[in-house]
Amino acid sequence: MNVSRIASVPGDGVGREVVAEATRVLNRVSSRKGLGFQVTEWDLGADRYLREGVSITEEEFSTLASDYDAILLGALGDPRVEDNRHARDILLGLRFRLDLYVNHRPCHLLDRSLSPLRGGPGSGFRLDIFRENTEGVYANLGGRLRAGTQDEVAVQEDVNTRRGVERIVRAAFTFARERGRGRVTMVDKANAMPHVGGLWRQVFRELGDEFPEMETDVMYVDAMAMDLVRRPERYQVLVTSNLFGDILSDLAAVLTGGLGLAPSANVHPGRHALFEPVHGSAPDIAGTGTANPMAAIRSVALLFEHLGHPEAAREVEEAVRAAIAQGVATPDLGGGASTREVGAWIEERLSEDRE
Ligand code: NAD
Ligand code: IPM
Ligand code: MN
Numbered sequence: 001m002n003v004s005r006i007a008s009v010p011g012d013g014v015g016r017e018v019v020a021e022a023t024r025v026l027n028r029v030s031s032r033k034g035l036g037f038q039v040t041e042w043d044l045g046a047d048r049y050l051r052e053g054v055s056i057t058e059e060e061f062s063t064l065a066s067d068y069d070a071i072l073l074g075a076l077g078d079p080r081v082e083d084n085r086h087a088r089d090i091l092l093g094l095r096f097r098l099d100l101y102v103n104h105r106p107c108h109l110l111d112r113s114l115s116p117l118r119g120g121p122g123s124g125f126r127l128d129i130f131r132e133n134t135e136g137v138y139a140n141l142g143g144r145l146r147a148g149t150q151d152e153v154a155v156q157e158d159v160n161t162r163r164g165v166e167r168i169v170r171a172a173f174t175f176a177r178e179r180g181r182g183r184v185t186m187v188d189k190a191n192a193m194p195h196v197g198g199l200w201r202q203v204f205r206e207l208g209d210e211f212p213e214m215e216t217d218v219m220y221v222d223a224m225a226m227d228l229v230r231r232p233e234r235y236q237v238l239v240t241s242n243l244f245g246d247i248l249s250d251l252a253a254v255l256t257g258g259l260g261l262a263p264s265a266n267v268h269p270g271r272h273a274l275f276e277p278v279h280g281s282a283p284d285i286a287g288t289g290t291a292n293p294m295a296a297i298r299s300v301a302l303l304f305e306h307l308g309h310p311e312a313a314r315e316v317e318e319a320v321r322a323a324i325a326q327g328v329a330t331p332d333l334g335g336g337a338s339t340r341e342v343g344a345w346i347e348e349r350l351s352e353d354r355e
Helices: 014-033 046-052 058-066 082-097 162-178 194-210 221-230 242-255 294-306 310-325 339-351
Strands: 004-011 037-041 070-075 102-108 126-132 142-145 153-156 183-188 215-220 237-240 263-268 272-277
Touching (some): 004 014, 004 082, 014 037, 014 070, 014 294, 014 310, 046 082, 070 294, 102 162, 102 242, 126 162, 162 194, 162 237, 194 215, 215 221, 237 242, 294 310, 294 339, 310 339
Parallel strands (some): 070 272, 126 237, 183 215, 183 237
Antiparallel strands (some): 102 126, 102 263
């Protein structure tokens, strides 16, 4: 049997709590279906950084790149670490070093009761955000001049390469075509940032010609933020830059019930993949046992799908839906269950033979 090797990086705060549940779910589905997954836990995060002064080594990057089929990550970020440099080293380090240029963040309303919008969107919605994941202002090009003086200057450049824009726009169109979605929307701020916006619009137009069956439109990010609240059902696939994708994905997540439900995939197609909830380490609730593990568990569904097990992915999604329908939920969804109880319920559901 082919063994799929998974590196789990629980990280910090609630990341550790939700990855524990997600890993149980992964192992349960793998053993029930005989998929042969093998999970190895990695100790990367604030504790290690504070203990050893090391966030992640060159050798660890290489091993994570060469020895694993996928990475399952919780979250990184800890108030004890000044400016969270360990989190940037590890999380952005992995995204950049493994060149995980596609950040796919599905925002699907699983149940209308989860919508915070008055009346709820009539028809529900399925939105898939494709966020460029290796460039933009995250490239960290810039610096601070005359630091600490009244004349200080801080510069953070927005780096957009034709190659980088093309590959994420192509990924969004390809996804839309494969999933039978009719419309791709590109989001930018070309009115204030015409250089970057110009490149994105040109690439979007050119690639759009290769997907003639697809409706396309372009939106400014401020109007997009507004319209996502006003009529989210109007949108299907969004493609945008690193920063705008980060911001819009938190907004879209809350429209589907909150960060506790939002999964994500960071992928370089054909090479490497990392799956993680969209949320962070949530220091405000870490240690209380109340974090919602569903975003991490749904990230396992994305992982299964990516590694060629769509049936396992569907089962995990179905089990999460069933938990919500039964009211088995953490406080963020209005329930009274703990992280462990929600995880255990979903794991139990996945142990049953439902065929
Ligand atoms: P956050 O996502 O950690 O939390 C935002 C809010 O959502 C908080 O009120 C939190 O309690 C709530 N929340 C988050 N996850 C939840 C869950 N599973 N269940 C219930 N409620 C949940 O964002 P933040 O507070 O801005 O950031 C905290 C730290 O996490 C920072 O250091 C930040 O840089 C880091 N961060 C890391 C990642 C990542 O590793 N991918 C993502 C986002 C933020
Ligand atoms: C996310 C997070 C990260 C990002 C932070 C922790 C650097 O907010 O994964 O959404 O901005 O990409
Ligand atoms: Mn974010």
